[in-house]
Amino acid sequence: MFTESTRKLARPTRPRYLPPQLRPQNANVVSPDTGAAELTRPRFSRFNLPQPARTTRGSGPRFTNRRNPNWEDEKFDELEVIDDTSEETNETNFDAYEDIPVQASGENIPPPVETFAEIDLGDGLKQNIRKCKYLKPTPIQRHAIPIAVAGRDLMACAQTGSGKTAAFCFPIICGVLKDQLLLACRDGRPVACPLALILAPTRELSCQIHEEAKKFAYRTGVKIVVAYGGKPISQQLRNLEKGVDILVATPGRLVDMIERAKLSLGMIKYLALDEADRMLDMGFEPQIRKIVEKMDMPPPGTRQTMLFSATFPDEIQRLASDFLSDYVFLAVGRVGSSTDLIVQRVELVQEIDKRNHLLDLLRSQKSNGTCIKHALTLVFVETRRGANELERWLSMYGFPAIAIHGDKVQMEREHALRSFKSGATPILVATDVASRGLDIPHVAHVINFDLPKNIDDYVHRIGRTGRAGKYGLATAFFSDKNLPLAKPLTELMKESNQEVPSWLIEYAENSSFSGGGGGGWAKHAAGNFGGYDFRKGIASGNESSYYSSTYNDANAVPAIGGYYVAASANAQTFLGGADFYADPYTLSANADYLVASNANLYPAAPHEYAYSFGSVVASGWD
Numbered sequence: 337m338f339t340e341s342t343r344k345l346a347r348p349t350r351p352r353y354l355p356p357q358l359r360p361q362n363a364n365v366v367s368p369d370t371g372a373a374e375l376t377r378p379r380f381s382r383f384n385l386p387q388p389a390r391t392t393r394g395s396g397p398r399f400t401n402r403r404n405p406n407w408e409d410e411k412f413d414e415l416e417v418i419d420d421t422s423e424e425t426n427e428t429n430f431d432a433y434e435d436i437p438v439q440a441s442g443e444n445i446p447p448p449v450e451t452f453a454e455i456d457l458g459d460g461l462k463q464n465i466r467k468c469k470y471l472k473p474t475p476i477q478r479h480a481i482p483i484a485v486a487g488r489d490l491m492a493c494a495q496t497g498s499g500k501t502a503a504f505c506f507p508i509i510c511g512v513l514k515d516q517l518l519l520a521c522r523d524g525r526p527v528a529c530p531l532a533l534i535l536a537p538t539r540e541l542s543c544q545i546h547e548e549a550k551k552f553a554y555r556t557g558v559k560i561v562v563a564y565g566g567k568p569i570s571q572q573l574r575n576l577e578k579g580v581d582i583l584v585a586t587p588g589r590l591v592d593m594i595e596r597a598k599l600s601l602g603m604i605k606y607l608a609l610d611e612a613d614r615m616l617d618m619g620f621e622p623q624i625r626k627i628v629e630k631m632d633m634p635p636p637g638t639r640q641t642m643l644f645s646a647t648f649p650d651e652i653q654r655l656a657s658d659f660l661s662d663y664v665f666l667a668v669g670r671v672g673s674s675t676d677l678i679v680q681r682v683e684l685v686q687e688i689d690k691r692n693h694l695l696d697l698l699r700s701q702k703s704n705g706t707c708i709k710h711a712l713t714l715v716f717v718e719t720r721r722g723a724n725e726l727e728r729w730l731s732m733y734g735f736p737a738i739a740i741h742g743d744k745v746q747m748e749r750e751h752a753l754r755s756f757k758s759g760a761t762p763i764l765v766a767t768d769v770a771s772r773g774l775d776i777p778h779v780a781h782v783i784n785f786d787l788p789k790n791i792d793d794y795v796h797r798i799g800r801t802g803r804a805g806k807y808g809l810a811t812a813f814f815s816d817k818n819l820p821l822a823k824p825l826t827e828l829m830k831e832s833n834q835e836v837p838s839w840l841i842e843y844a845e846n847s848s849f850s851g852g853g854g855g856g857w858a859k860h861a862a863g864n865f866g867g868y869d870f871r872k873g874i875a876s877g878n879e880s881s882y883y884s885s886t887y888n889d890a891n892a893v894p895a896i897g898g899y900y901v902a903a904s905a906n907a908q909t910f911l912g913g914a915d916f917y918a919d920p921y922t923l924s925a926n927a928d929y930l931v932a933s934n935a936n937l938y939p940a941a942p943h944e945y946a947y948s949f950g951s952v953v954a955s956g957w958d
């Protein structure tokens with residue numbers, strides 16, 4: 337057993353946890369003076385904005401497309417690379433994640449690192465990491481990258497927006513770069529034989545991972561191709577024919593390509609499932625099983641498998657373990673927790689009142705000057721039809737909105753996303769198709785117009801804001817229809833130091849009393865609450881693990897058959913319960929923070945936007 341020493345504290349008393357929003361803010365975080373504009377200042381502005389080709393500027397060398405021999409292939413013309421002598425920094429505040437406890441279990445776990453320099457990632461990749469302005473690894477990267485680079489299978493769980501994409505992309509790119517021999521054996525084969533496969537549940541997420549991976553692999557020679565439905569397969573097949581080392585794909589299109597005998601998985605050495613719990617839930621599981629077990633992919637143990645998500649229910653962990661061999665389980669924070677960078681608010685709103693309530697909310701935002709180009713609002717609804725209707729309604733009332741959902745053709749979906757990202761249409765009305773993985777800069781507010789049925793979906797939806805160390809706001813309209821969600825929502829909010837309205841606590845208490853009858857629903861809504869490595873219950877005496885946190889490194893004690901847990905009250909609640917982070921300061925301090933921070937984010941409006949808990953009409957479940 338070992339413990340991380342980053343903030344090793346041999347304190348006699350339990351320290352008080354101070355969540356990020358209550359800590360002194362540094363210049364890179366929301367400034368009280370600049371408010372929302374500051375909150376949403378663009379990251380990677382040099383990547384996002386098309387730039388004319390230049391060779392030099394300012395103090396350091398710059399690379400342009402003219403100097404890249406593969407430039408045409410990579411279609412990467414918006415990338416302008418800047419060297420690290422620039423004074424600009426990536427405006428993220430990843431310090432916000434520093435205090436989050438980390439749990440790892442499995443055998444012989446490679447230790448975490450503090451810097452990218454400590455890992456043998458190869459010069460090309462390291463250079464790109466610097467060019468991307470990733471100054472230091474996030475906690476999930478610190479722990480996951482050494483494990484993956486050591487060739488271990490991994491099931492990793494970390495909060496939304498905390499950098500999981502790089503945590504699986506870096507080891508894959510690094511591995512492909514080292515696999516020159518395999519690359520040579522592949523030559524001359526009639527079908528495309530990628531060495532790595534990254535699967536994601538939506539087309540948009542696949543495209544995003546593809547774009548990110550291309551930045552990380554810039555000028556390394558690693559070829560990355562994307563394949564997803566809704567676009568003509570012919571172009572994607574042509575891209576495959578040009579050569580592919582890493583294939584990013586959605587499951588349906590991938591199967592199609594294999595069945596057309598255009599693609600073989602026979603040489604896959606690295607398999608990553610992003611949003612792995614979604615990929616293995618009832619909707620996708622048969623298809624994933626087909627891809628992983630029934631096509632020609634090498635079996636576990638001969639390939640390296642990495643599963644990542646912010647949520648990982650026990651039953652899905654159990655399923656996933658079929659695909660893994662001698663894996664390390666890694667959790668940064670409790671499995672399924674949400675980041676406390678997101679201010680969560682829940683408002684009691686009758687179904688019939690929701691539209692007007694939304695208009696009031698948006699008007700209040702607008703009057704406070706926050707409905708501007710770089711403060712985007714993402715509104716989640718339950719149905720595709722509901723999305724179309726709300727799009728029309730909002731547009732009719734002067735709020736430019738656009739909908740994205742599964743009934744739209746791909747071109748429309750892409751148009752909607754582009755229009756939203758650019759700020760041309762600052763409100764996106766979405767179904768769950770946009771709930772996972774999407775990293776859209778400047779999403780300042782997520783509104784759950786209709787709450788999802790499952791707390792895990794809620795975690796992913798609100799996670800579209802408050803990313804990469806930035807603060808965000810999430811508002812949920814809660815109606816009687818959402819009763820089964822009351823308990824898990826209350827627990828989640830308490831855990832992330834949010835103000836929980838008293839009516840919601842009452843609902844939660846009532847719903848737990850009636851839990852026997854509505855057991856199925858309650859279980860469904862509860863998601864993975866309290867979950868961590870499901871193997872805990874069956875841990876063998878040989879299993880080793882570490883648990884690191886701000887508080888309890890020095891106090892770790894063996895617990896269940898060689899499975900180590902930290903001794904402090906905090907650690908125990910982390911492992912088992914919902915009261916993690918429950919410190920005496922919570923409610924009153926949080927209330928102050930909400931008022932204070934609302935002034936920065938969305939100053940409270942006279943129409944009681946901030947705390948308007950009206951009456952509710954019971955409408956029952958659909």
Ligand SMILES: Nc1ncnc2c1ncn2[C@@H]1O[C@H](COP(=O)(O)OP(=O)(O)OP(=O)(O)O)[C@@H](O)[C@H]1O
Nearest residue numbers: 470472473474496497498499500501646773775804
């Ligand atoms: N080490 C780093 N330094 C600076 N920025 C980073 C670093 N790692 C990741 N980022 C940025 O943080 C943002 C969030 O990362 P990413 O999309 O990988 O999060 P995630 O954990 O996969 O989120 P989700 O659970 O929603 O899929 C991205 O804009 C990414 O470029």
